[in-house]
Amino acid sequence: MTDPTDLRVNPSEATYVYGIVGAEHPCHFEEVEGVGEPPTRLRRLDAGQVAAVVSDAPRELRAKRRDVTAHQRVLDAMTMQGTILPMRFGVIARDEESLREELIEDSEMHLAMLAELEGRIEINIKVFCDEDEMVREVATTDPTIRRLRTQPAASIEDRIQLGEYVAQAIQTRYDHIGKHLYEALDPLAERSVPGPPVKGAAVNASFLVDRNRTAEFVDAVDRLDAWFGPDVRLQRIGPLPPYSFVGAQEG
Incomplete structure (x- = not known):
C-alpha cells in the first residue's frame, strides 16, 4: 500500500483501502458509499483468511471534509458489523493483485491483530x-x-x-x-x-x-x-x- 502522491500508481488501476477484516466479516455495504465525487462503490477483496474493504481510488483525492467523512462512515459501518483493522485516510494500493498478494503475505500478522481487537x-x-x-x-x-x-x-x-x-x-x-x-x-x-x-x-x-x-x-x-x-x-x-x-x- 502506498501514498496517493506516489507517481508509480496508475490511476486507472489504483485501489483505495479502508481497512482489513477477517474472512467471516459480513461486509454489508448497502447503506454506505466510498470516497470520491461521485462516490465510489465499495467492494470486498478476499485474500485467503483475510479481506480488504476497498473501492476504486478517485483520480483526485484530497483530505476534504466530504471524503474524510465518507472514509469514517465506511469504517463506522464495518465496525458495527464486526472487527476491522482501520486504515488512515488516503491509503492506496497500486492495484488489486498487488494488494491481494500483500494481504496473503502478511495474513498471520493481520489475523493476530484482528484477534486482539475482536469485540473492542x-x-x-x-x-x-x-x-x-x-x-x-x-x-x-x-x-x-x-x-x-x-x-x-x-x-x-x-x-x-x-x-x-x-x-x-x-x-x-x-x-x-x-x-x-x-x-x-x-x-x-x-x-x-x-x-x-x-x-x-x-x-x-x-x-x-x-x-x-x-x-x-x-x-x-x-x-x-x-x-x-x-x-x-x-x-x-x-x-x-x-x-x-x-x-x-x-x-
Missing part, C-alpha cells in the same frame, strides 16, 4: 482546562511564584524566571490530571495509549474498551468530568474503530 472499540478522551483559572491558581498557591510576582522592581531575568515557574507549575497540574484520568479509566479498558499533543488539551488519551463495557466506561468518564469541576472539561469521542491500537505495520 476505541474511545478517545481529551482534557481541556481553563488556562486563565489555572494561572490564577498557581499564582496564589505556589510560594515561589507568589514571591516572584510580588517582589518590587523585577528585572527581565526575574520575569523570565517567573514565566518558567508558571509554565512548570501548570504542567505539574496537567500531569496530576492525567494521572487521575488513567487511574480512573485504565481498570475499565483493555489498553490505553497517549495520543499526540493537541493544542489547548492538557491530556489526549485513547482507550481500548470491550464493547460490553462501553456504557460502564462512559459513565466513569461522566463521573470523572464532574469530579474535576467546572475548570476542567473532558471531551469524549467514540466509540471509534480502534485506530490507535493497530500496529504501525498495519498502517
